[in-house]
Amino acid sequence: MISGGTIMERFIIHELDDSIRSILRGALDERKLSRSVLCREFEFNCFGVALDFEKGIVRVQDILCPGEDDFIDVPIQDFIVICALE
Amino acid sequence: MGGAASFLDGVQATRDYFAPYEYTQGQRVADSFSSQTYPGDVNPIKDYGTTAAKYALQVALIKGAGKLAAGPGSSVLVEGVPGGGIASGTKGTVGENVIKALPAPRQIDASWSASSYKKGGVMTGIEHVFYRHGPGSGFANVSKFSKGTSVNDVSTFVDNALRYGKITPSGPGGHVIEYDAGKVIGVGISGIPTSKIKVNVPNGVILTAFPY
Numbered sequence: 001m002i003s004g005g006t007i008m009e010r011f012i013i014h015e016l017d018d019s020i021r022s023i024l025r026g027a028l029d030e031r032k033l034s035r036s037v038l039c040r041e042f043e044f045n046c047f048g049v050a051l052d053f054e055k056g057i058v059r060v061q062d063i064l065c066p067g068e069d070d071f072i073d074v075p076i077q078d079f080i081v082i083c084a085l086e
Numbered sequence: 087m088g089g090a091a092s093f094l095d096g097v098q099a100t101r102d103y104f105a106p107y108e109y110t111q112g113q114r115v116a117d118s119f120s121s122q123t124y125p126g127d128v129n130p131i132k133d134y135g136t137t138a139a140k141y142a143l144q145v146a147l148i149k150g151a152g153k154l155a156a157g158p159g160s161s162v163l164v165e166g167v168p169g170g171g172i173a174s175g176t177k178g179t180v181g182e183n184v185i186k187a188l189p190a191p192r193q194i195d196a197s198w199s200a201s202s203y204k205k206g207g208v209m210t211g212i213e214h215v216f217y218r219h220g221p222g223s224g225f226a227n228v229s230k231f232s233k234g235t236s237v238n239d240v241s242t243f244v245d246n247a248l249r250y251g252k253i254t255p256s257g258p259g260g261h262v263i264e265y266d267a268g269k270v271i272g273v274g275i276s277g278i279p280t281s282k283i284k285v286n287v288p289n290g291v292i293l294t295a296f297p298y
Contacts, residue, residue: 005256013254017274063205
């Protein structure tokens with residue numbers, strides 16, 4: 001677990017970069033092209049990101065040292081804005 | 087008069103001191119490199135090579151942080167002429183120059199320890215690094231160290247990062263350290279080669295390290 005800050009803040013500061021944005025954009029594009037794409041999950045160096053298109057939420061999880069408060073659920077549209085994926 | 091006598095005595099003493107090297111030792115030394123003129127059981131070329139190797143090792147160890155003061159066998163460092171010893175004209179004191187040759191202290195206390203990971207369960211930090219970020223790791227979307235990277239290599243990268251890297255506090259007791267190793271050490275998530283390493287240290291434990 002990377003201490004301090006919310007999981008979302010830590011994900012953005014310490015993990016999110018252009019290559020991860022590209023991967024996440026690719027998943028969002030897949031969903032745009034086909035409604036049969038229901039979810040996509042990725043595990044990066046420190047965080048996991050699960051896009052649940054049916055529920056419309058993204059779960060960002062600390063995968064290094066999982067615990068009770070190791071994830072946060074964010075609406076997909078908010079996630080897109082926060083992570084500058086548009 | 088007394089001063090002149092002392093001066094002449096000094097000149098003579100100096101001549102005596104250097105005499106064997108100037109007039110006789112030169113040929114002896116030259117002879118010693120020939121197996122025909124040097125029948126002894128010690129090979130001077132081999133010995134010279136050994137001494138040279140020791141000298142090279144010492145120079146390599148200090149990595150240019152200073153120069154050997156008194157030739158092979160000495161660990162005293164000065165910034166003067168190589169082999170010149172602690173002569174006049176050298177800069178600084180011995181103490182100051184020795185300090186220059188030592189690595190910087192770690193900026194934060196951190197050690198390898200066991201942790202529970204989502205991937206792989208309980209393992210040490212270095213095990214996690216090779217399990218998830220090793221050259222042969224099968225995980226997608228993660229950074230990986232270059233083929234041939236050893237445990238010692240990673241340990242050195244991390245140690246250098248802790249000494250010279252940029253440290254970003256990440257909450258109470260947590261730090262993220264970024265360091266440029268100066269050479270390609272692996273690939274980032276995108277697969278592009280990189281020389282940078284990122285180390286996560288929550289509460290003094292080196293949790294992970296990977297190229298980025």
